[in-house]
Amino acid sequence: WMTSLSRNNLKRGGVYAIAAGAVFLATSIAGVDTPISFGIIYCMAACTLLYATTAPLLNRLPAAVGLISCLVLFAATYTLPHTTYPVEGLAWLGFPSASFVSGDYYPLLPNVFLYLAGAFAARWFDGHHASGYPIWMMKANVPFLSMIGKLSLPIYLVHQPLLILIFTMVCSM
Structure with a gap:
């Protein structure tokens, strides 16, 4: 889409x-x-x-x-x-x-x-x-969601290594 x-x-x-x-x-x-x-x-x-x-x-x-x-x-x-x-x-x-x-x-x-x-x-x-597209959809301005949308690929790329690091640290305590 x-x-x-x-x-x-x-x-x-x-x-x-x-x-x-x-x-x-x-x-x-x-x-x-x-x-x-x-x-x-x-x-x-x-x-x-x-x-x-x-x-x-x-x-x-x-x-x-x-x-x-x-x-x-x-x-x-x-x-x-x-x-x-x-x-x-x-x-x-x-x-x-x-x-x-x-x-x-x-x-x-x-x-x-x-x-x-x-x-x-x-x-x-x-x-x-x-x-x-619905006008409300195209004109909606939700800064937090806009930021996440613009950073979705970096967030996706970082989330698994970050989770592995967090769980490794938590499990080693």
């Missing part, structure tokens, strides 16, 4: 990609039980970049057709990553091999279809209301 409100989805996708790479490196170097490969931030990066590069084509589809098609494709591909495949190197797409492991796993398939459904839903919603 947020693609419709983003000033630059290509830049936003790039920021997500850098964050996903940092998470992979950090979890690999830190020696956690299972490093994170193709986690939720990777998925956001891949979906956002895919959307940013295909938006002119996707915008040619009627919003309702795109929304329904994406929901059907999501349902049809939902079980793909729950199976293992005899090919290495396609886990990022949704075809993990038997040797693939990750502490967090959100591959492109089926998740890109849910992401695109959100983009189509936003377009459909905007087209079915005289003023687009």
Whole structure:
């Protein structure tokens, strides 16, 4: 849904990609039980970049057709990553091999279809209301929520290491 409100989805996708790479490196170097490969931030990066590069084509589809098609494709591909495949190197797409492991796993398939459904839903919603999004929503000014919204990625990236540190300190007392 947020693609419709983003000033630059290509830049936003790039920021997500850098964050996903940092998470992979950090979890690999830190020696956690299972490093994170193709986690939720990777998925956001891949979906956002895919959307940013295909938006002119996707915008040619009627919003309702795109929304329904994406929901059907999501349902049809939902079980793909729950199976293992005899090919290495396609886990990022949704075809993990038997040797693939990750502490967090959100591959492109089926998740890109849910992401695109959100983009189509936003377009459909905007087209079915005289003023687009509700005016109160667009003009609402709640400073604390605005701050959290602007810092959501850093907050997400810091919350787990911070919780691990806190629980380690509490448990060692």
